[in-house]
Amino acid sequence: MRSYRNPFRSRASEQFRDTIGFLSHVGEDILDLLNPDVIWDRPLILRSAPGGGKTTLLRLLSIDSLVGVSGRRVDFRELTSRLGSIGAIDDTGPLRLGIFINLGHDYRTLASCGAPSQVGSLLFLRLLDARIMASAIRAVLTSRGLEYPQQAHRVTVEFLNSDERADEAARRLGGTVGSGILQSSKQTESKIVELVDSLLPVDWLDATAGHAELYSLRYLSDARFFIDGIEVRGQPLLLLDDGHDLTDGQRTVLLQSLLNRTVRVARWYAERLEALAYDDVFADATPERDYTELEVERASRQRHTVPFSQLLTRVAGLRADHYLQQYTGSERKFFEYLAVASPPLSSEIEQRVRESVTEIAGSNRTHLAWLDRIDSLASPEDRALEARSIQILIERDRARPQQRLFEPEDEPSADPPTDRATLKSAARLLLCAEHDLPFYHGKKVLSTLASQNVEQYLRICGEIFEFMLGRITLNRSPEVDARSQDKIIRALSHHLWQELPSRLPTPVSTMRLLVRIAEVGRENTFSATASYAPGVTGIAMTMNDVETLRDRTKRARVPGADDLYGALATAITRNLLVSEPNYSVKGRLVTVFSLNRLLCPAYSLPLTWSGFRERPLREVAAWTSDETDLAQLERV
């Protein structure tokens, strides 16, 4: 039997390390998030949840990508155009020497390997300096297609403004010849790693000397690189990824160095979103003047979702279309196999809905008059939806605090006053839930379920593609009807809930919070009056309450608030909750915490972003410290 590859699941090495493989799979639309006026002359601080796209963005600007795109303009037309529009490449090649540095793992170890904290800090800067300089030499050689490290001796450096500080930087970093810089970097790295990795006790006071500042920033600010005496035209661009892996102390030192206004090298720094943390580092800096901040998911949302959904659709197409065409021999693309429309509604269901609403209307003339509208509609689906909408309106009318003693004598209005669009959405959701009809299906739903997260989107598409492969194996066309899509999505949502306990660092409080939010959503969405149509998928807290949470002293006065703070931070950084601060409700500002869209189908919740219920801090804090244990939560 022939074996098939699921391109959404594959994380084979070519996607990590092979530049052309990476460029072939990346959606260039992500570059639209960058404003070329504010990304080169000041630090760019990028933030996103895991899988949000920050590493992809940095990697697109690395020298390997820029050389890859420049060398295959015909294959990467769109990338060439977008990179050109932000000033990263031009017709002759890269204009930036993207120096990619991952800040993960090793650096944090320096702070926790037993060295006194001052020694650890000095070693951190020295090791980072060494790696930045080695990567800079690599970037210079790569920009000219030369082999690294063999050709390093051909690289020389001159400084635009040679002064004592530049000389000091050059002296500490191995001089002004590529091979010398490289040798110095290697020696430094070996020495430091040997200390950290030693199984036997280390005499830290006798340890190798560190750096009190990041000399490489000074060096690169003034450096002009030459190969065989000919100047390299690209300007260094420092791309620092995974800053969240650093310790607080290391991060502070690094960010302070990057924010230093005397530094002129272009520098981008990416870290995982820490939405609730108060950041002292930026307290004295002014956004847009001293640095540019880009929160990837928020920026994507503010671009009205459509461009981001286009990006996702393109990513899916880049991965799947080629394989599908190969496996089926057809020219049809991935999304063309996904049914958009629900199966036609049976007249039996329509009849049941109508009977139900007629019974509820009873002899109320106003309500009966509303029902007259139903027959004017053409399809059973429209009629069933209308009937279900009217049922909600009747329930709302009955729930009004002051019922009329007598019905009005004049002719009752056949048009109930209401917002038809949201009501219809709520009616559709209720109808699907009550009659086991597919609700989650279609290209747009897949994009929404991604919650602005590319990794999550790939996971969803991977499940759909697996279903397609099953059909292909059985010699069937890989169509995925609405019911199958709905089933796959609900199963994936359940799976996401189930895997949370093993993936969260503070699973009990975080799970309690998420489960309670989902329960609030379920309770309000499926109430008879559907008061918060089309449904509730989050909670909100006043900005005052959020400030109390952020302040350690105030927080300590609220029972359970510490747990809640930890749970919220965990959920937000892992993109399980999406926070939207300063949301205006009736003249007051609140922060909305909405569930990740993929958590919603397990509770049959809608996928719209706007529905939430406001809850006071004390109540929410009590949720995270209730008695439910992990085993119970797993069963939920």
Place this chain on the structure above:
Amino acid sequence: MSAPSPWVDYLQRRGDDADALFQAASGLGRLVFIMGDGFDPRALFGLRRLLELGLAPVVIRIPLPRGPGGASSVAASENRHEFDRLAVSHGLTVRYASIPAEVDQTTVGVVISRGLIDSEFVLEGDTVVVDVSALPTRIFFPIIGTLLEHNREKACGEVLVVVAENPDLDEIIRSTGIVDASPVAGFWGPRHEAELPTISIWAPVVGESSGAELEAIFSFLQGPDEIYPILPFPARNPRRADDLVREHRPLLFDTFEVSPRNFLYVDESNAFDLYRVLTGLHQRHRKMLNGVGEVRTVTSAHASKTLSVGACLAAFTSRLRVVTASAHSYRLHAAPHPQAVKERTTLCCMWLAGTPYK
């Protein structure tokens, strides 16, 4: 760090046969017993056996982070009370390893293990028995590494490792909150900048419910060039290897794109078999790819403690990189029955360095 005795001929015994090793080793120097202070019902199994044999070691207890509560907290508390009772009734000398506040998951093991030497908890010529039953990888790998290195440097002393094996307990201990993958300090492997292109090989020892860990390590390694999943066969359950392949099929074949020819099999009850397989794999690739690129072999242990010891030995002698994505904490999914724990647990003892290899 150079290779000590290569364990071509090794000393490993189980059950009652292990007693002979304890008794032989105890006569060669001051007996020091290192153990974890956690909730694992096996935590005291090794110590009890030593006491039953009339041996009274100096005990070094390694504190472990508290789990998320429930049955595990109760079990941890019971273990502590039982230990205190044993210590008093047998007049044991007990020392507690200290963990500085600034250490994290990646360095906690190496800081503890350096501390054992620095604070003279372990002295030249001691017979040290490390009970890894209740210790996580990130802690016991550096401890074994440090003891082997210390032993080699001072050319004296005995190093033994014991594991209380119980597959039923492995089944009910669940991990909570996978931390990001990272190398274990002390086992970073060669870190110099390679002159030739680097060829990365990852040989994970695959275990049940380890999907999240495997995924995290794969991402950390950024897609290794070759993956050699190691499966337990022969095993008490002859279908265990097949079950593992079935459990991890989407990950191994779809995500990692492992070639079916790359599966390696090791005896699930023999740490030294895994040691041989791993070192052989590394050496074969180095020889094969000599001049083409520099081979960097990474291993990660997700199966039993016994096999983990084999991975530790291979990493120590061949300078393999060890990466973990271990859990933030562990918990008991259900409360085990004490009698069942006693009846189904077998003690396995491995003598790693000292007199038998001279």
